[in-house]
Amino acid sequence: MPSMKDTIIGVAIDLFHRQGYFATSISEIAGQCGIQKASIYYHYPSKENILFHIQQVTMEELTAYLRGNLEGLTDVEDRMRVAVRSHVRFHLNRQKETFIANTELRGLTPEHYQEIVDKRDGYEKIFQGIIRAGCEAGLFATADVRILSYAILTLCNAGAIWFNPQGRMAVDAIADIYEKFVLRGLKAGRLTALGPTPANQTG
């Protein structure tokens, strides 16, 4: 049986995801928790603090999950594949929280905003390190590392927007598609087309 503190977070995640932070009121949250709105303030000092708590926990767990998955891996391509899969899997399994973490930054106080942005920067730096290593090894086509990292992360976020846990596609099948797309997109080297129009290649 979850504590009321946890119930509030769960309800808030649901409502912030569905309606947005500013469109959700404290009384709505309280209503779905089965308590009065004044009772919320016994558990959390403000509405902003609930949002901050969600973002903080989500970013910490996202980063810990990635670090755990990368542990022990040294091959650059392996690390990139695992990083993409880790990112996709977390976003599909934690759809609502990651959506909130990606879109509701503006609801935070300046101090909390900075704290979350710092955490996000740290997460992105892990990807940028792998991309840079791949470029230096001549494995990946050289391009702006920051732009590539944003592109990859945003691309993988896409799944979380339309993914339906009850739908026909499994998390791993989607991770597969993204992994292949990203690795192909990154790779240096010549493409030898298999199709009927091999003259079209430019790469």
Next chain:
Amino acid sequence: MPSMKDTIIGVAIDLFHRQGYFATSISEIAGQCGIQKASIYYHYPSKENILFHIQQVTMEELTAYLRGNLEGLTDVEDRMRVAVRSHVRFHLNRQKETFIANTELRGLTPEHYQEIVDKRDGYEKIFQGIIRAGCEAGLFATADVRILSYAILTLCNAGAIWFNPQGRMAVDAIADIYEKFVLRGLKAGRLTALGPTPANQTG
């Protein structure tokens, strides 16, 4: 000299982009237009209608821009390259509007929401048609067309979030990076790596 009707839209685009739709009030919009909040209602019947107007115009112009750029092109790979460039260019040149169109759907009435989603579906179908043609021609690696189209569109949206018109990178340089990444990601065929670890390739 712009009409007050246009000024209101311009100010609203700015504020919705910076603070979000729900966090922006009618009096703020009026204040930046140099009029009283009641005067807003002479030009637009509601705050929601201002948001709807922005979304409607943005989606129509985005689609018209893509159609215009694709006109006359028949080669599948050409069409894909041009479609990606068109999408990226529009998003970088119209940063604020496209950001609003991507994130503020929840502020619309159910009827208006449906209208915008229909427009967006129509836009996505153009991309899906190109991807499907490329797969059937054996040019692109076969995968779920819908997932690929979302991945490509979201990936290209990424640029609009961090792009600084006064920054060091030009629109076309960014479009280049995305175009190459997407085309490589889509292509069927074997990769012949140029780097020092050719044994790493998995196809």
Next chain:
DNA sequence: GTCTATATTTTGATAGAC
């Protein structure tokens, strides 16, 4: 076409009883 004034509702948050 813009103003002042105002109606109505709702918000986030607090005080204090139990």
Next chain:
DNA sequence: GTCTATCAAAATATAGAC
């Protein structure tokens, strides 16, 4: 730990003068 009662502020929107 939850309640009732309430505050002060702000929101969207309307009425009617100019």
